[in-house]
Amino acid sequence: MTFRSEYRSCLAADLGPDQAGRRVRLAGWVARVRDLGGISFFDLRDGSGLVQVVVDPAEVPESSGLRMEFCVAVEGTLRPRPEGTENPDMETGALEVAADRLEVLSRSASLPFMIDDRSDADEQVRLRHRYLDLRRPRMAANLRARSRCIRAIRQTLDGLGFLDVETPTLVNSTPEGARDFLVPSRIRQGHFYALPQSPQLFKQMLMMAGVERYYQIARCYRDEDTRADRQVEFTQLDLEGSFWGRDEVFAAVEQAAAAVVKSLRGADLPLPLPRLTYQEAMARYGTDKPDLRFGMEIADLGEVFAGTGFRGFAGVLEAGGVVRGINIGARHLSRADLDGLVDRAKALGAAGLVWAVVQEGGGLRSPVAKFFSEAETDRLIRSLDASPGEVLLVVADREETASHVLGALRLEMGCPDGHDELRFTWVVDFPMFDRTEQGGLTPSHHPFTAPVSIDQMRERPAEAAAQAYDLVLNGSELGSGSVRIHDSDIQRAVFGILGISGEEAESRFGWFLEALRYGTPPHAGFAIGIDRLVAILQNESSIREVIPFPKTQSGADPLTTAPTRVAADQLRDLGIDLTAETRISLGEGSGGIGTPGKA
């Protein structure tokens, strides 16, 4: 047992009531200390748990002046606590250690916050003292859960014959969405590595290399503008298989997900996981990451209001728009609440929102009820499966807007707090391309994704479906993947549709197009964000709670103060210098070429 050492003979968790009289040596931290009639009582916390220690400073002078979070080693005799003083909330609550020796291994300064889960210290303060924050039971449990999650994944994939392969992290710029972090090379001045946004091209090369089943718990990097709950570095399970289609990817990922749920929640995840097409998800939930823990599905009301006399709807339908609605259930909403929903819908981009409350005995209470025919009212109530007292929200707008607005309102009205229930779903058949603001096409997943139909892609690329899929849990995208292109001609065709010229493709991806030419097997893969997965399973609202040393939204580490300024000569060794603008903004004066900054 590696926990034993010269400092200790056992851990708190090893102590049982049958061991009274045993001599023990323990080491850990002083959690809660109190003096009763000159005798010190404290809970000793070690990596396994807590045990009460009783010590008399008159006999053991080292024990006087003990304070919270002192690190101590004690030696003494285990004994039952006096009757009536047992603590049933503590594993070792029937016992105490009567210490006759105590050594303060190191003292603690005053704590910036209490080491317990009730502490509500500011996150900046917690991050600046992360080594204390991680002593709190909840955070310690999150660290352990993260480790168990990754272990469950490894055991599953190892058992399925996958090979864990490490791909490089000093790479060249990749063509994915976000910006690359760049790393200047000292040996080749003026040249830069990039940190990988994912191991995408390397894992595809592993397939070319005949590694038929690959996985990696991979560190990835994304230099994105500040966005809610993202990190500049993050961890993903990355996997890929040769001679694979979508079903084989799903089977492997599902087994890994089930192992993680079993390990962290003790629950059996029913497999296979449900599948929704992208089109279905958008129509029924207004999003490509639907939260299936509650219904409140979006219904298309086009038929309900076909030929309606209500001009608000008729005009939209004639213009090719849609009328859609959700039933948010029986709620007591004041007129002000309902007006608030209208404002919210407008803030989300809708031209307006129609609300209607189903009345006892049929009929609607709504500002527009008078414009609906009786048949329309009945069909509306039936379409939304509505009962008296229930509130219906209807949006008439362009399809995209109606979908987005109702999807958002659905979540705001229905989304449960926390993540006690887990609802996974696949979303499949994503579009191959998205429109850019400039009217061009951009890959919806990434440019190495295979189309469902090559002919369709060539003829009507904007409508083509991709062999791309996401895994969604409780409304969060956990990961995404695709069947890849394994033919360099098709790869070139995709580059062409993306407006990447042959010459540019050659200069950016020539080495990869070359690699595709040597008998590349059909292959497919996936990647899952570990941070998000663990956060949801641990019922944490931020991924920062499950990352040992996270950075803030701006990419700073309040603990070590990274990123920091560096000496100008260090930069010049790399063949780079700060721009004049940067030097001025750092208060270093403008300088000229050849004038090192005073960093």
Next chain:
Amino acid sequence: MTFRSEYRSCLAADLGPDQAGRRVRLAGWVARVRDLGGISFFDLRDGSGLVQVVVDPAEVPESSGLRMEFCVAVEGTLRPRPEGTENPDMETGALEVAADRLEVLSRSASLPFMIDDRSDADEQVRLRHRYLDLRRPRMAANLRARSRCIRAIRQTLDGLGFLDVETPTLVNSTPEGARDFLVPSRIRQGHFYALPQSPQLFKQMLMMAGVERYYQIARCYRDEDTRADRQVEFTQLDLEGSFWGRDEVFAAVEQAAAAVVKSLRGADLPLPLPRLTYQEAMARYGTDKPDLRFGMEIADLGEVFAGTGFRGFAGVLEAGGVVRGINIGARHLSRADLDGLVDRAKALGAAGLVWAVVQEGGGLRSPVAKFFSEAETDRLIRSLDASPGEVLLVVADREETASHVLGALRLEMGCPDGHDELRFTWVVDFPMFDRTEQGGLTPSHHPFTAPVSIDQMRERPAEAAAQAYDLVLNGSELGSGSVRIHDSDIQRAVFGILGISGEEAESRFGWFLEALRYGTPPHAGFAIGIDRLVAILQNESSIREVIPFPKTQSGADPLTTAPTRVAADQLRDLGIDLTAETRISLGEGSGGIGTPGKA
């Protein structure tokens, strides 16, 4: 079984002689193809092995024009090979698949080198086509061995209760030996992250956080000048324990090492591993990483030649130098060979080298034999345990030089080829500090290492021993570690001895000194280089053979061409620019501030 898919019903390795008549679908690569009387025979290689396929292009037109490394799927009937055509060197050599369907999944261009272990392609060519190089059996075996090595380590440490914790890789500059790679921050222009040379301070903070047993398979970075067989990024097993001393570190590392040896070599590593002090290692082997697979130990000959009349030795001994020698065994060396050894010793830094060949019936053949008394000759022969015909090499010089030269000659004369035998050893009690060329002190390990004696360190720092230790295998340093300082006052004292002022310590390590103040437990740890470990166990002479996608000595990747030039506006987004000198050397003209380079 995730290897099954629409492309295949089984793998080559699944096929046994009892399955003749079975219909099978297989997918893989065409390895060796030959036409006999119009019929094609080829070996199909998949992730599990090889099987021969027979196909008649007249019946299966898709099979005409098959070439090496085409990726194919076949369907057919398993049957015994005709008598006399079995191949006993192949697992499936008694069988063949008579294919009646074949699909070329993708074609292959002409190969730059053959996909077999006999290929001796230039390493640049191999790296440029690494996806083909990794198809070679030896390289595929190396990939699998690396994965198994890491798995064995994980299983061992998981079993011992260690927690796998991920530490950040966008950190601030660390005070270790080599240079940091820097990563410019876009959000905080003029500020830089560093890539970690090791997770040293983070793992110490995990100890402060109460994670009593930590490990990580960690990616680390080192921007060193080109040195033999190093990589700019590398992987290490990093571990640390609280309430630990050296013995607990050794026990954990030894169990991990034994698991790896068992997994890769099938052998039981006898534990505990031997321990040598640094002083002993230097005296007996002339190096702090002794190769124990052979004897040829260095003997001190000071007593042999005490009061000698041979002025060459007497002068050195009087000046405080040493006379030391090794017995390189019975060898037939010509006078030219022996002169070559003298030249080699000089090239290694010695003033000279005395050789002597032991004669039948006693006495020496040596240019200096006549200067030795009979007693000196006898004592020399006895001290080096020498028999007639054996060759003795003696160096009289400063202790450091004699040790270094004899250590190097010992290796050149005695080191076995390859690594069939494995000899591990610990080297302990390294010095606390080394002298810098400027006469100051620099940490021998790193500045967080605890001294053996604090008093000795304060009084005679240059002679103080550290609680630092290395693990050595067959003459290579596999890793190193130490008991850490867990007291901020001692940490400050070490900074003081290193000439780091209180102010500088505060500005560089203030956050760490602060962290030490909250009940830091005693702790100790270790790190092992995975690349070197796997290379030795796989009998490879370079770590590049066990790294999936290695870089060259200059840090370049011949496959992806990283590092590359990037657009000037990308740099300006980061607040940096190339220096004028760099732009000129890249042929971009000098430009002025505000003139983007033409990258």
